[in-house]
Amino acid sequence: MTQALRLGIAGLGTVGVGVVRIVRRHADLLQARTGRPVEIVAVSARDPNKDRGVSLSDYAWETDPVALAKRDDIDVFVELMGGENGPAKASVEAALASGKDVVTANKALLAIHGQDLAEKAEATGRVIRFEAAVAGGIPVIKSLTEGLAGNEITRVMGVMNGTCNYILTRMQSQELGYNALFEECAQLGYLEADPNLDVGGIDAAHKLALLSSIAFGTKPNFDGIEIEGIQQISLDDIHQAHDMGYRIKLLGLAQRTARGLEQRMQPCLVPSNSPLGQLEGGTNMVVIEGDAVEQVVLRGPGAGEGPTASAVMGDVCDLARGLQIPTFGRPATSLQEATPARTGLPAPYYLRLALLDKPGALAKVAAILGDAGVSIDRMRQYAHSETTAPVLIVTHKTTRATLDHALEGLRATDVVSGDPVALRIEQV
């Protein structure tokens, strides 16, 4: 098989340029490894005149990515534009319809439209590969789909948004509040155009939906994910977690239970000495648990030109080598509908509430918790501002339903100001 694998690349931002660089720099290496040349035939981006720091003159230029996707001189359409609709979706559909395989880094597109696109791909005998969509340079899709294919997967967890982990670990190390670090990230260009995708947990939840689908053989079910961002995390929370031997992480978790598929993306406390607790800065980590392998932990850069382009090229090399695996690891038409389930497993929770300066306020809080059936492991009250005092509580193990009942009571009482913060303490 010495015919070249011909790529059309749509989107020449950071990742697209990274892919071009690798294909040019490693032409010999790629051929040695895959047994055939890997070539770029055509590219597409908005502005053909922008200097991207890499020569594009060897490649045909298409202004319209759909036109690129339909070209009959490409074998693989590499979609690096992003966005869950618009040109990304239209061009991926066009590529599949015209018999091209697709490599994409687009987590939003696949989390929302993945089932439909996977069925379209199978109808035309093509495949969609998306290693770069989840956890940047870490070969996690490959590990889960192929390396661990002999396992019934029992749980998948991960820290999959580098910006959030950067903020949370900098809060700890720099003694800075959330808002200051949000500003720092904005200035460093670490935030998506819509920052809520990052700090609101949505970007990470897109990734979790893809991992879940492969792990459990279910259709990607982004809407079934409980999502909570990190905007409510205060320096008090970080300190208190630290004092108890925990770290706060925006943790994604998916597991199949008797009641259905549990998927959550929310700030949690994890033990400081666990691999997840030790994860600093913008690095990503995915933990995969299976009935045979027990636990595998994968760690690496979650974003950036090189790492993301590395993941794209891993997929490209697989296609060059002739690997054809269904999008989510088994035929799309065999994937089951996911039944979302809230977590039923009891866990300790960390609570923070702003107590109003009224006589008997703390007793009232304790009574509400007790009446709801939530028992207190530890409690600490600080003197803080003029009108409210922060109260930090760690509960004994309780179910989420019981806790919700207690939170309802706390919201209804007249001694608590604003919404209490409740974080699960996860054993990982």
Add this chain to the structure above:
Amino acid sequence: MTQALRLGIAGLGTVGVGVVRIVRRHADLLQARTGRPVEIVAVSARDPNKDRGVSLSDYAWETDPVALAKRDDIDVFVELMGGENGPAKASVEAALASGKDVVTANKALLAIHGQDLAEKAEATGRVIRFEAAVAGGIPVIKSLTEGLAGNEITRVMGVMNGTCNYILTRMQSQELGYNALFEECAQLGYLEADPNLDVGGIDAAHKLALLSSIAFGTKPNFDGIEIEGIQQISLDDIHQAHDMGYRIKLLGLAQRTARGLEQRMQPCLVPSNSPLGQLEGGTNMVVIEGDAVEQVVLRGPGAGEGPTASAVMGDVCDLARGLQIPTFGRPATSLQEATPARTGLPAPYYLRLALLDKPGALAKVAAILGDAGVSIDRMRQYAHSETTAPVLIVTHKTTRATLDHALEGLRATDVVSGDPVALRIEQV
């Protein structure tokens, strides 16, 4: 492709039984994932009457693994007997010659005979897969060969012998000496029949030879590995490393330099807060660095029935899905001869020597180091026994050649008893 993939399994020890269990337990799952049934047709082991806790009555029995390998009703020969020669080698050769793909967990066989076997496989158009041979359940061969195929690999490192890491971390946590822990491991069954394979670093070096070959496109070169075991590590070393912010690990490292391929398996000091430094107990970890991906860290169980069988089944599923990749990631005939090179990069070193109780002894040691060009960062002398006192030294950065010169001087002097211990302090 609905024809079953038919396995012949040679070796029914822990791993073999684990594979049988997975194939029986997950028949539906394997078919859903690979698109075809995965079946065991025949097995081979020494004693057909031994109770292995799993029913084998559905399978044909062969006393001779070579006969099993030649059966024309199997597609894949799964070699789980171990040993670098003897029946393992003979049966793998027979399988390849008769047109079967091979899946093996046998690191010794491939580290020593891998080049020859890979060429034999290619001559008959077959493949050898060996995920289980390196780092147990961690999909590291797949990550390196496929997921990171777009990278020029710059360095591979790892802790790949769980027994050694168990001993080293227990020395620290239990305040026990090497000999006590060696005994504990013997009683727990953690040691190979020849314990030197474990504590002498040979088993881990076999694994390193395989990673090197894939990473750098060279023929497996086990003989080119500098190997040093952990038998000389004392509790003093563990404590001293800890006080300086380091941990001692049996670390494998391979990198290609201008002078050749550097491969070493030796106890090193690594920073306590690095992923490698944080690795406790029998867990394995492999660190892969590439020009695009930067650094990926993979962690998981390095041995045991479930994890090793998981790796075997990952390979089996790949074959069921039709994946055909050359043994070491590129055609065997294109692999280059490795030119072994000792490390040229300077590093700080940790030294321990037993100083004889003579006047001016310490000054003599300092002078020898100074004359050789090794400068001392820190030095500590203890009063310990009647005739000798342990001296612990941390040097400034120096090359291995300079250090060896100094060590020669220390061995020749009349104030040092026995051989000095020298451990590299590795920045990981």
